[in-house]
Amino acid sequence: MSRRALSKKRELSDEEAKELVAERRGYVWGLLAALVLTLIPFGLVAYAEIEPLTLYGSIAACAIVQIVVHFRFFLHITLARNKREDLQLILFTLLILTIMGGGTLWILFNLYYRMMPGMIP
Amino acid sequence: MSGDLPDFIFGKLDWDTLPFWDALKDPTTFKIINAVISGGAGALVVLGALGVVILVTWLGKWKYLWSEWLTSPDHKKIGIMFIVIAIVMLARAVIEAVFMRAQQAVGLDGGFLSPEHFGEFFTTHGTIMIFFMAMPFLTGIINYVMPLQIGARDLSFPVMNQISLGLTAAGAAIVMISLVFTPFSTGGWSGYPPYTERAYNPGPGVDYWIWAVTLSTLSSTLTGINFAVTIYKKRAPGMKLFRMPLFTWTALTTAILMIFGMPPLTVATALLALDRYLDFHMFTSDLGGNMMNYVNLFWAFGHPEVYILILPPFGIFSEIFSTFSGKRIFGYPVLVVATICISILSFIVWLHHFFTMGQDAAVNAAFGIATMLIGIPTGVKVYDWMLTMYRGRVRLSVPMIYAIGFIMLFVLGGLTGIILATPSVDYQVHNSLFLIAHFHNMLIPGLLFGMLSATNFWFPKALGFRLEERWGRRAAYSWIVGFMLAFFPLYVLGVLGMPRRSLTFFEPAYLPWTLIAGFGALVILFAMLCLLIQLWVSIRDRHQNMMTAGDPWDGRSLEWSTSSPPPEYNFPVIPEVHSRDAYMSEKEQGKAHQVPDEFPDIVMPANSAMGVIIAVTGSAMAFGLTWYIWWLVILAGVVTLVAVIARGFVRKTTRVISSDEVRRTHLAWLECVRKTTPVDRSKEQSPENQGLPVPPVNGAVQ
Amino acid sequence: MTRTAMRHPGLNLGPAHADAEDTREEMIFGFWVFMMSDFVIFGLLFATYVVMLGGTAGGPGPHELFEMKSVFIETLILLTSSFTFGMASLALKYREDTKPLVIWLIVTLLLGVAFIAYELKDFHTMFGKGGVPSRSGFISAFFSLVPLHGLHVLAACIWLIALLGQIAVHGLDSFVKTGLLRLAILWHFLDIVWICIFSLVYLGGLT
Known part of the structure; x- marks a missing residue:
């Protein structure tokens, strides 16, 4: 492979341009979902007054969903x-x-x- | 201040570490005997290493060794080097076993070995046999055979393969060095804490053990990844999963077990190292440590490991039963399913290694039942092998003798395994010689006979000439008889109540049995001698046992379709596969040895020194860690890091073999095949057999 | 997407980079297998950690040692770095020039280094409170699990620097591309391990 990289931007076909938008949207959605799923358990532990068992349950549920989110949006496992x-x-x-x-x-x-x-x- | 510099340079090394030093200071007869034994072993290591160096220099072969072997990414050469390591280590560990049997044969009220010495013997014997004999041996054989069987030119990651070899070599070197700078661990091959914790065992022994085992574990993990990816991604066109030879199937399941079974051991030894070096409290007996978790982790590795060891021999014996019965393997799909079942079940039985730990009956029952379940797929396999022989034209050549020995003895061992799987019985005989007899009964007829018969089976493929049969038979029968003499008495001793790892005993009723076992060990030593003579005689007479045509046993899978030894690229043209037993069906349709329409240029991996670098830095780092020589550890670490990063910058990782060269080599071989006289199976073991069988349609199966 | 474009999990470079995809597809699959083996190591350390929770031996426990604020910051840093690595992957896939790629990679690297720095600061605070591994089995278990993740991040950072060096020397050739794909897998994977760490170790401990 050579360094043919002088042109600023590769000419994207229409299909590729659409893919780029879709993939970027995927990463943004992933980030947002992960953020929410991080904030919920931290918020619960910091501020909520609920019994420990429910709390453990919600932390675990958020973690599992967030792991799935990461696999789906960042690692592209479908x-x-x-x-x-x-x-x-x-x-x-x-x-x-x-x-x-x-x-x-x-x-x-x-x-x-x-x-x-x-x-x- | 005067002691600072030597301490910095040599760490904890001093004169006391030499094996004979203690006896020099305080020469009692007992100490002198032990010093002669351990000093002799240390001298053998030094002289052996020197001898090799002198021999290579004298022959002027350094360049050849470097460019053709040490830096070669060729899976076949790496496989052979793995096997050489395994055989050297086998010899050492067998000798150690003989010493232990001798000690117990005269062990009534005494014996000649000191407790520390005996402890080192059983620790190194177990560690070597598992990690530096069995693992390299089966890795070597899979390395050699599997790519040939699936029609590939090499493994997926040839340089990683070199690194695996380097790591194993480093571990083996560390175990050997421990004979010179003593002592090795006395904690057994399983190294249970708290005995192996720093508080009870401050010396370097356990550290030697930890790093040797860690190197071997890393090597096996990488090897597993390499094998699995190769089998998934590099099969020849048409080689569907259910067309793969059974040996390749077992290689795949073994690889998967390596990938998922090695991590628990990595965790266990790493945590033990943290305990010893950084004062952690994972497994200590105080401050919240829990030694039982070590036992748990160790066997979560240990049981998959048992099947890592036994599945490849199952594959090997499947090939051998089918080839030497002149029949297709009976029940191929069933054998595959049984293999998969065994590998899955192997993950859910590990607690049977510590039934007596103190958990409740329900836990024990669950794992006991799971253990017994493994008997079912294994039993299925045994029946399939017997039905393969049924109505076949069975040829009793050396691999087949091992195979038949295996099938009888292994079933016996399996039955004692079912006995041990019953928790209530296990409470009676656990940690006794009954257990020792059981697992040797699985590993010697299973693993070791498998490896030896594989060596006899594939040796002509690898080296181009057959192994001599007469000494081969002597070795095989001596192994079988020696095994029975050495280990059946241990069943009796176990039931009589003799604990394993006993230095000495005070019960005269044991004596006849330990004497028989000791005699058996001598027969095994004779078997080892036969193996050496077999090798020597075979090399001496190699010209009358030449096998260039490549197919001495009327083989069934693709590795027999190439020349012996195969060219570096294995196949001039990647074969197309249309059925199981691919090469046999080619022969049946008269399509073997055809001239391809055109020859391609072949891209092969280029030589690389990575394996050697990793071997050197790996052993240096392990040695430094063991003796607290920190500059060596840091130096080795930096060199490794730099080497790995530098390797990332290398772009010339392949070389091309021109189509002209491939054509020339292949046509020359075909010419040679054409000149060879085909033989039928009755002449298989005579010098007339030059590797070209009579085509099967003409009734080659006599 | 075409079939060839989706041959392995993780980011697929697509037909425009066929040279990298065809020749080195095995590497990415192999790396996934390696990651899974590593995953088992982490899984066992998590199980060990839970088993050792009771082994405080009268020493400090989670409530005395952990601070929610710094863990939260570390979590955000790592999550952001996963996203910026995603952006780097997109730049690799759709841009011919190396500039945006290198910028995103450097941002990711800085975030990685920031994470390690924060974590070290955290450990330092713990040491100050008497949370040293020689104190109890529980703290030992903590320090065998969490720093291992940190070491992985460190290794990933070194690898990233090495790849930046390769880009400087060789340009964006197929070796660099597959290297970046594998590093991306590692990076996202480490974020997943961190989810388990902050949920189980920190939040679970502070509950």
Whole structure:
């Protein structure tokens, strides 16, 4: 590849110009959604007087939605058919994580309740 | 102040680290015996390294070694180098095993080894056998064979492949160096804290272990990524997933297990290192540490690891049963599904390594049942292999002897595994020699026989001549008999209550069994000797066992369609695949050895020194960390960083092999094939077999 | 979008950059696989962190150690940097000249460095309050998880500088393009890990 980069702007075809607008809009939407989903849990923790369990639930829900937002708008993971292979990769990783992480919590908290009550937070 | 500079330069290294120093200061008979053993081992390492240097210099082969091997990105050469590392380490670990058996054979009320020495023996034996024998061996074989089987020219990331080799070599080097600057860890291959914490084990041993294992883990993670991407993206046209040879299938599942199974070990050893170096409290017994989490993390790696080790041999044996029975593999789809099931199940059974930790019965039951479930797909496989042999023309050549030994012994080991999977029984025999017998029963007939039969099977492909059969048989039978003698008594000892890792014992009833096991270890040593003689005799007589035509066993998959050894680019033209057993169907249709219409220019990866650099900096960094030589650590880190960044600036990463050269090489080989006399299977093991089988349609299967 | 334009997840450069896409598609897939392996490492450290929550050993806990304000600022910095990297990706895809690309990349780099600086300041404050890893298992778990993310950001920054150097030396060739695509994946991925960190470690701890 050479440095043919003297022209200021590549001539975009109509299709490409449309794509550019659409993609930029995607990033902006992603940013806005992520901002909102960040502000909600921070606001709840700082100002809201609700019981901890609900609070944990809302933080977790916001986090999960925000992760999906990031995957969709920043990493461009969609349900499109030709990207299934990679979606499967991510879902498989989630499965492994659930097994290993969930298993760790299950095993060790079970152990704590029986043998090491001092370690229960 | 006078001690500051040497401390800065040498860290914690001093004369005491030499293996014989202690005995020099305080020469008792007991210490002298131990010093002779460990000093002899250290001397062997130094002399061995010197010997290699002198030999290469004497032969004037440094340039050849550098440009043809060390910097070569060729997957075949990297594979062979992995296997060489594995065999060297195998030899060391077998000798250590013999020492341990000898100790226990005379261990009634004593023995000749000191507790620390014995502890080092079982730690290095386990660490080497898993991380520096088994992993490099199977990585090497997959490296060599898998791209050939899927019709690719190389792996997806050849330079990363070099780096994997470099990391493994660095780890192996660290384990070897620990024989000179002693001691190695005494914490077992699993390194459980709090025993391995700084408070109880302040010496360098555990640090050696941590960094050696970490290097190996990084290597395997990268290797896994490399293999998986290669199999996903580089298959020849028409090679659909369900047309891949079974060995490639197992390579794919193993790669996936490496990618997802190695991280827990990385986490466990890294956290242990933080505990030891930066005074963290992850696994300490005080201040809120939780050592049980280490056990949990370690086995979350450890169980997928077991299947990383056993799945490739399953693939190898599938190929061997089918080839040497002259039949298509029975139940291909079922075998694939069984492979996938095993690899998924391997992630949900890790707790069976610590049933006795203190969790409640429900947890144990869940993991116990999951463990037993693995028996089902494995059993399916065993039946498929037997049905492959059924009504086949079985040829008892060396790989097949290993395979039959495997199938019988492995089923026995599997049955004892089902016993151990029952938590209530496990409470009785856990941590006893019963467990040792069980996992050796899986790993020796499974993994090691798999690797040895693969070596016998693919050696002619890699080197161009067959391995000698007579000594091969002797080795195979000695391995089988030696294994049975060495490990079946351990089942008895385990049930009698003898704990694993026992230095000595006071129960006379154990003695006959430890003596038998000790004798078995000698038979295994003889088997190792047979392997060496086999190699020597094969090289000596290589001219009468030449195999240039490339297909000595009437093979079924694509690797047999090339010359032996294959050219750097594997295939002059990427083959098109129309069915399973791609090469066999070519032969059946008479389409083998055709002249392609045109030859393309071939783009291959260029040589690179990255692997060597990483090997040097990796071992330097590990050594520096172990001995607290911080300048070395920083230097190695900076060099690594600079090398990696500089590599990003390199643009000339490929070289082109001209179509003329490809044509010339290929036509010359075809000419050679044309001159070769085809042989039928009855002459497979005779010198007449030059790698060209009689076409199958003419009844080659006698 | 055409089919060839969407061959792997993450940003696809599209047909205008076919040279980069065709020859090095495997690299991006391989990098995704690597990211997933890394993801498992983080996942296990998160699980370990939760398991160690009770191991404060009488030392300071989350309420004494964490400050919401600086975490909020760090979150915003990282989120913005993800967006600016997105803009850099668009400049890479649709502009021929390197100038807007380089500007966006430098903005991203500065945000990355600012994040690291803020995080270091945070750790410093924690140390001042007695929150050192040698104090308790809980603090050890914190310092094995959060700084690892910081180290990843640092590595990403170094990589970014190296890529800027490659742009200066070689221009925008296919090597740089695939490098930027992979770095983009890493950068966005680190933001996702940070979501888990601020939700679970900080907000969860301060609840």
